[in-house]
Amino acid sequence: MNFIRNSVVPVGTVLLVIxxxxxxxxxxxxxxxxxxxxxxxGTTISTSQLITNTMKQERPVLPAPHQVAEEIRKTVxxxxxxxxxxxxxxxxxxxxxxxxxxxxxxxxxILLAIAIVHSRxxxxxxxxxxxxxxxxxxxxxxxxxxxxxxxxxxTGLLPKAMISTYLSFFPVAVGMVKGLRSPEIMHLDLMxxxxxxxxxxxxxxxxxxxxPYLFTSMxxxxxxxxVGAIVGxxxxxxxxxxxxxxxxxxxxxxxxxxxxxxxxxxxxxxVLVSLIGLIANLVNRRMGVRT
Amino acid sequence: xxxxxLAVVAFALAAASLVLPTGADGPGFxxxxxxxxxxxxxAVALFVPPSRASLIALLILVHVAAFCxxxxxxxxxxxxxxxxxxxxxxxxxxxxxxxVQRLAALRFKSPNMQRxxxxxxxxxxxxxxxxxxxxxxxxxxxxxxxxxxPSMIAAxxxxxxxxxxxxxxQTFLKAAIAGYAIGCGSGFIAAIVVDRVPFLRKGLxxxxxxxxxxxxxxxxxxxxxxxxxYWESKxxxxxxxxxxxxxxxxxxxxxxSGAMERDLMxxxxxxxxxTLLKLRLPAAMPFIFNAxxxxxxxxxxGAIVAEFFGxxxxxxxxxxxxxxxxxxxxxxxAEIFVAALAGSLSYGxxxxxxxxxxxWHPSYRT
Numbered sequence: 001m002n003f004i005r006n007s008v009v010p011v012g013t014v015l016l017v018i019x020x021x022x023x024x025x026x027x028x029x030x031x032x033x034x035x036x037x038x039x040x041x042g043t044t045i046s047t048s049q050l051i052t053n054t055m056k057q058e059r060p061v062l063p064a065p066h067q068v069a070e071e072i073r074k075t076v077x078x079x080x081x082x083x084x085x086x087x088x089x090x091x092x093x094x095x096x097x098x099x100x101x102x103x104x105x106x107x108x109x110i111l112l113a114i115a116i117v118h119s120r121x122x123x124x125x126x127x128x129x130x131x132x133x134x135x136x137x138x139x140x141x142x143x144x145x146x147x148x149x150x151x152x153x154x155t156g157l158l159p160k161a162m163i164s165t166y167l168s169f170f171p172v173a174v175g176m177v178k179g180l181r182s183p184e185i186m187h188l189d190l191m192x193x194x195x196x197x198x199x200x201x202x203x204x205x206x207x208x209x210x211x212p213y214l215f216t217s218m219x220x221x222x223x224x225x226x227v228g229a230i231v232g233x234x235x236x237x238x239x240x241x242x243x244x245x246x247x248x249x250x251x252x253x254x255x256x257x258x259x260x261x262x263x264x265x266x267x268x269x270x271v272l273v274s275l276i277g278l279i280a281n282l283v284n285r286r287m288g289v290r291t
Numbered sequence: 292x293x294x295x296x297l298a299v300v301a302f303a304l305a306a307a308s309l310v311l312p313t314g315a316d317g318p319g320f321x322x323x324x325x326x327x328x329x330x331x332x333x334a335v336a337l338f339v340p341p342s343r344a345s346l347i348a349l350l351i352l353v354h355v356a357a358f359c360x361x362x363x364x365x366x367x368x369x370x371x372x373x374x375x376x377x378x379x380x381x382x383x384x385x386x387x388x389x390x391v392q393r394l395a396a397l398r399f400k401s402p403n404m405q406r407x408x409x410x411x412x413x414x415x416x417x418x419x420x421x422x423x424x425x426x427x428x429x430x431x432x433x434x435x436x437x438x439x440x441p442s443m444i445a446a447x448x449x450x451x452x453x454x455x456x457x458x459x460x461q462t463f464l465k466a467a468i469a470g471y472a473i474g475c476g477s478g479f480i481a482a483i484v485v486d487r488v489p490f491l492r493k494g495l496x497x498x499x500x501x502x503x504x505x506x507x508x509x510x511x512x513x514x515x516x517x518x519x520x521y522w523e524s525k526x527x528x529x530x531x532x533x534x535x536x537x538x539x540x541x542x543x544x545x546x547x548s549g550a551m552e553r554d555l556m557x558x559x560x561x562x563x564x565x566t567l568l569k570l571r572l573p574a575a576m577p578f579i580f581n582a583x584x585x586x587x588x589x590x591x592x593g594a595i596v597a598e599f600f601g602x603x604x605x606x607x608x609x610x611x612x613x614x615x616x617x618x619x620x621x622x623x624x625a626e627i628f629v630a631a632l633a634g635s636l637s638y639g640x641x642x643x644x645x646x647x648x649x650x651w652h653p654s655y656r657t
Binding site: 006007009010011012013014015018029061120121123124125126127128129132134136139141144147148151152223226227230231234242243246247249250253255258259261262265266269270273 | 391396420437493495506508509510516618635
């Protein structure tokens, strides 16, 4: 009951308001085109006719929600997943490079964090550059990296995954440095009195203590990996993937297609983030965290 | 004294580079000097006990050696440098690493010296990144289209400052800053409203959290369609990208003040506005600055990516996509450099303001 009152009702209301606003804006933004059409045909158009017309334009300025839903239904269920017109196919292309980049980025981030925590030299000299590395708008130059790697015959999944890796290693590295340093001095001292080796301190104290930090940063990392994969698909001549769908849609003015791709990407991000949240809960419970 | 294994290896490599062929065309001044200086540096590292004076000598020698090694690059025949050259490069690199290690281990009494050494460490690390980049790219003859050497990028930057400035003006000064200001400002105001109305907080915050994780860059083509290809459409993308991080962080920050402090404000009989201005907003500042920092990189990204979908013939995103098409990779790297510089500077500026505003925060009180 509490759950319904505290989250379903408010979230549902806000979603409903967004939906209503969306329809309203669809009518307002699409109306000039209809009026124009009517004026050209030399007729006047009634308000009710205007509203129904704005809901089913071929290339609306802002497609109505049901048009987007229809487009998603059509491209997901009606077309076989192997076809190049299927959203499932494009979604899979994006998802595979997202996951590869995310896995590599998480691994790199963890390794860097371990090295930084154990070496004072690296902590002082490398850490500032890790932070600086993220002020480079890599997302903005992602297309260039793809094109250049293509020019030397590195194609396919890897270039896109590299961009996701570059983006996702950062939150993991920073979070894990914090996490691996999170054990209290008392606990570290206790390990010293046990005469524990560095490896033992790491596996029995630092690593378990860093788990909450790891999952928090992995959530950020997976979301940003997806963004990297999508932007990485923009320049490959619009071959495959959600990014390619966006670009093709913007070239041909297929707004419904753009919105469908956007919603698909949003759903994918939501699913990935909540999946990691789920794994985090499982791990936490196994480690004895009571909520 | 305990000899560092790094120094031993570097000494062996330097000795080897003295006898092995370097692959240079003829015996010139630089031809012999670089391995000799590396050898001298290795000797200092190995035989002179570590002290401040020997550390300074090591640093100077290693960087003179790096200078000579880069100078040598022009002297090679088509076959490129040979094994002796690479021995001295690796030796010099190991010695530089050793020097950085020794510098990191030093403790200074005066805080100014400590600050200087904390600054010098990343600078040395970055400098060696550039040195190795230059030597490896030119030494192995990596095609410039894949990775141009830093010297080529620097030359390109020097040669095309007016173009870079015009692009910077269009993308950063117009689109990114306008969008950043509007997005952060409206996110902030929305957060205060959301915080005032509990129903909105319960309903809007989960959605805000979700949207903050979404690939918002994807709306760039739609914004370009709606607002045209001038800077307004880029600013619109930036507004939407920066709005949600600001909203989520500010709402979290407004909840950050302790119950005790809030009770104290109640006993003072302070109004909502007074509590907000004197307690909750100051307490929220670390969170707000966190959002401002995240947004400063997002703004630049949004503005550049949006230009890929249509722009006038000026702008950093436009220049990048055009020069990639013409395979002028050095110009692209010049734009990357400008973008990185602008990103780092704005990040640094926000950090400075943060320090001034949240001087009371435990992380700044040492």
